[in-house]
Amino acid sequence: xxxxxxxxxxxxxxxxxxxxxxxxxxxxxxxxxxxxxxxxxxxxxxxxxxxxxxxxxxxxxxxxxxxxxxxxxxxxxxxxxxxxxxxxxxxxxxxxxxxxxxxxxxxxxxxxxxxxx
DNA sequence: CGTGTGACCGGCG
DNA sequence: ACGCCGGCCACAC
Numbered sequence: 001x002x003x004x005x006x007x008x009x010x011x012x013x014x015x016x017x018x019x020x021x022x023x024x025x026x027x028x029x030x031x032x033x034x035x036x037x038x039x040x041x042x043x044x045x046x047x048x049x050x051x052x053x054x055x056x057x058x059x060x061x062x063x064x065x066x067x068x069x070x071x072x073x074x075x076x077x078x079x080x081x082x083x084x085x086x087x088x089x090x091x092x093x094x095x096x097x098x099x100x101x102x103x104x105x106x107x108x109x110x111x112x113x114x115x116x117x
Numbered sequence: 118c119g120t121g122t123g124a125c126c127g128g129c130g
Numbered sequence: 131a132c133g134c135c136g137g138c139c140a141c142a143c
Contacts, residue, residue, distance in 0.1 A: 012139065031125050035138085041126075043138040048124035053141085055124095068125065075124030 012038055016050035017057070019111045023065045026093040027109035028101050030069050037111040051075060064088040071104025 019034050031047040040046075047066070054061030055078055064085040068074045076085035076099060086096035095102035 013141090032127095035125080040138060042136095043140095044125040044127095045123060045137085046125090046139050049122090049140065051124055063124085066124080069127095073124090078124055 012040070012043065012046050013050045013053060016047050017054060017059065017061055019115070020051070020054070020061050020063065020066055021059075022111070022115065023062060023109055026107065028065045028067055028071070028089070028094065028104065028107050029109045029111065030067060030071075032069055033108075033110045033112065034066070037115070048075065052078060055079070062088070065092070065109075067101055067104070071101040071108075073099045073101070 015038050016034055019037060020029075023029055031044040031051075032041055034047045035041045035044040038047075051061070051063045051066055052075075054063050063075065064073075064079070066075070073085045073089075073096065076082055079085045086099065089096050089101065094107060101107060
């Protein structure tokens with residue numbers, strides 16, 4: 001089965017942070033992918049909730065690399081500025097068009113595959 | 118301590 | 131094809 005990155009993280013919350021922080025530059029993932037990696041694909045909602053905490057958290061969480069299944073920047077509105085998310089993604093070498101990651105499927109980074117061998 | 122909601126996803130009508 | 135509803139766990143009131 002899938003083993004969590006750090007056992008110290010007992011909550012989704014912390015696990016999500018670790019996974020998101022491990023997302024390589026130029027790559028993006030989805031809430032469902034993270035939830036799936038954590039073993040609860042049905043709880044994708046909490047992943048987004050964790051991201052919300054990332055905004056309040058002192059840690060720098062690349063939440064811009066986390067998008068929904070469609071590759072759409074659903075949470076852009078939660079950033080410091082509505083354009084902060086796509087700006088950061090563009091800096092990562094990604095292309096954001098109409099609030100959606102272009103070539104998302106090619107840029108997709110699945111933690112369950114990349115992390116868990 | 119109980120209820121509600123949350124940046125989603127998948128299934129069903 | 132589109133719309134609605136349920137589900138999952140954690141945090142806020």
